[in-house]
Amino acid sequence: MSTKTRRRRPEARPDEILDAALSVFVEQGFTAARVEDIAKRAGLSKGAVYLYFPSKEAMLKALVEQSAGALAKAAERLISVGAPRDPEAALRGVIFMMITAMTDPDISAAPRLVLTEAHRFPDIAAHYRDQVLETARRAIETLAADGVEAGTFRPVDADMLMRCIGGPCLGHMMLASAFDFHPKNLREPVDVADALSDLLLHGLKPREDARCD
Amino acid sequence: MSTKTRRRRPEARPDEILDAALSVFVEQGFTAARVEDIAKRAGLSKGAVYLYFPSKEAMLKALVEQSAGALAKAAERLISVGAPRDPEAALRGVIFMMITAMTDPDISAAPRLVLTEAHRFPDIAAHYRDQVLETARRAIETLAADGVEAGTFRPVDADMLMRCIGGPCLGHMMLASAFDFHPKNLREPVDVADALSDLLLHGLKPREDARCD
DNA sequence: TGCAACTAACTGACCGGTCAGTTATTAAAT
DNA sequence: ATTTAATAACTGACCGGTCAGTTAGTTGCA
Structure with missing residues (x-):
């Protein structure tokens, strides 16, 4: 279900965020990578990624x-x-x-x-x-x-x-x-x-x- | 250490700074490396390294x-x-x-x-x-x-x-x-x-x- | 069916700390 | 006295992380 609207079942979110994080980390390096860029690439706001991961480093570890x-x-x-x-x-x-x-x-x-x-x-x-x-x-x-x-x-x-x-x-x-x-x-x-x-x-x-x- | 006092002929400075920069860059990565740490390792203050290099990136390039x-x-x-x-x-x-x-x-x-x-x-x-x-x-x-x-x-x-x-x-x-x-x-x-x-x-x-x- | 009451998902402004780069000042050497 | 090497204090931008508030969707009830 590709609901263009707000997600009802967001269980795919963590993987989407990790995909985005991987590409930004690889492009920029971990330190230079901006969480806001990861969020943008995953189609979320920065605040939302912190609903799924407690920190930038947690994304790296995952x-x-x-x-x-x-x-x-x-x-x-x-x-x-x-x-x-x-x-x-x-x-x-x-x-x-x-x-x-x-x-x-x-x-x-x-x-x-x-x-x-x-x-x-x-x-x-x-x-x-x-x-x-x-x-x-x-x-x-x-x-x-x-x-x-x-x-x-x-x-x-x-x-x-x-x-x-x-x-x-x-x-x-x-x-x-x-x-x-x-x-x-x-x-x-x-x-x-x-x-x-x-x-x-x-x-x-x-x-x-x-x-x- | 040769001169505990202030250097008169500081022509060795650039290389000393580059040596320090290399070790910090390798340890921390370019982005996470702090110019102040480079300076400390080279035995200078942060301001002094800017007498020899215009920017952190210039050190990397050199x-x-x-x-x-x-x-x-x-x-x-x-x-x-x-x-x-x-x-x-x-x-x-x-x-x-x-x-x-x-x-x-x-x-x-x-x-x-x-x-x-x-x-x-x-x-x-x-x-x-x-x-x-x-x-x-x-x-x-x-x-x-x-x-x-x-x-x-x-x-x-x-x-x-x-x-x-x-x-x-x-x-x-x-x-x-x-x-x-x-x-x-x-x-x-x-x-x-x-x-x-x-x-x-x-x-x-x-x-x-x-x-x- | 319509309408509150509620909740899950999300937003974006904001805070606090960090750090590259600047500047006012000091001190040594000539 | 002047010049040069160096510093310490400072500025401002940036960014990780937070949170009060918003919106989309759900449930219960008539």
């Missing part, structure tokens, strides 16, 4: 918890599914998913926000680290172990692999969002993901064994 | 230009030197240098600042992109071409290689600085750099040819 929950769940799913059959395909899938997510400004907004604000909110940083990063690390560890067992991966350090998968995705995103700096030839997300997967799997040095893929 | 200039110069040097002899050693050197720099909070401070503030200052973003990123890309391109010519690298996309070198370094730094998240086994920068170099050079898949390293 956003972070939302995002962390979703990411942690995704990582947990990766762990529980595992990839004993085809670790390479699983790795390619993860990379494609990450590049796709990072390329979409809406999806990458919350992680970007966390990345830029975490160090000033120690509890947010700790929450994200424990919920998301540790879980992601375990997911990578599982994937790597499955690959080694299947003989398709050689053993490598999990933290390094994590940084070698997430780092390029992160870099790709930050270069685009902060500097508007894009690859010259790799135009589509799928091309970026494939190039990353290939480089990660086969390495920079040529293979003496003829078979590469 | 910092960015300083950092961008240094980084651009470093990248230019990489290009002009080239690495036709031993591209692998050159790559390992670049990676070691980057990991070392990113691990030092003082050295990585300015890039971190740029990364978090660039998107709100389009001219800063453009400047950094044109001065630093484009030059770095060319440096990587040169290195990759030298490697291919020498037969030690296979041809890969320069933008991808750039993201695969810089991304993990960036990720490593951000995980540490924002989340206090560190590798479990790779304790020293040199170990991180070696692990990254190895993974990048040899890939995740086992080599059928016995020789690795």
Whole structure:
């Protein structure tokens, strides 16, 4: 019911406000973001957002918890599914998913926000680290172990692999969002993901064994 | 402290103020940073910093230009030197240098600042992109071409290689600085750099040819 | 059906604190 | 005595958060 008039059942309000808050926070940064702008973008007055959230910081925390929950769940799913059959395909899938997510400004907004604000909110940083990063690390560890067992991966350090998968995705995103700096030839997300997967799997040095893929 | 008394030749002041500004900006973010805190850290009163900089934003711009200039110069040097002899050693050197720099909070401070503030200052973003990123890309391109010519690298996309070198370094730094998240086994920068170099050079898949390293 | 009485949702003016930037003044060095 | 470096007090704009008041919608009752 899109009542143009005053809301009767305003249970959607908190999410509307959080959507608006996320976009303003990402654009302006948390400190420079004005609650009045958030309100305007959500179609309310400033006073009204304080009916739903006790403070600006509470909106930030709610956003972070939302995002962390979703990411942690995704990582947990990766762990529980595992990839004993085809670790390479699983790795390619993860990379494609990450590049796709990072390329979409809406999806990458919350992680970007966390990345830029975490160090000033120690509890947010700790929450994200424990919920998301540790879980992601375990997911990578599982994937790597499955690959080694299947003989398709050689053993490598999990933290390094994590940084070698997430780092390029992160870099790709930050270069685009902060500097508007894009690859010259790799135009589509799928091309970026494939190039990353290939480089990660086969390495920079040529293979003496003829078979590469 | 040299002169407890009033300075006669204050030509060192601008740099002292910029040092203080950098540390406060990185800790608090540009908007939340208070000029009075910068002044205090530089050992001055607030009014005095306005004798050297016309505004808070001018300090930010000066910092960015300083950092961008240094980084651009470093990248230019990489290009002009080239690495036709031993591209692998050159790559390992670049990676070691980057990991070392990113691990030092003082050295990585300015890039971190740029990364978090660039998107709100389009001219800063453009400047950094044109001065630093484009030059770095060319440096990587040169290195990759030298490697291919020498037969030690296979041809890969320069933008991808750039993201695969810089991304993990960036990720490593951000995980540490924002989340206090560190590798479990790779304790020293040199170990991180070696692990990254190895993974990048040899890939995740086992080599059928016995020789690795 | 019409009409009070009531409530939920919202508004916007306002208050108080903060902080970038200014200025009147002081003090050291020459 | 003059100039220069610096300060401390000040100004004014801005913004997070509050709250008295308004309006839209609901309920009870005739």
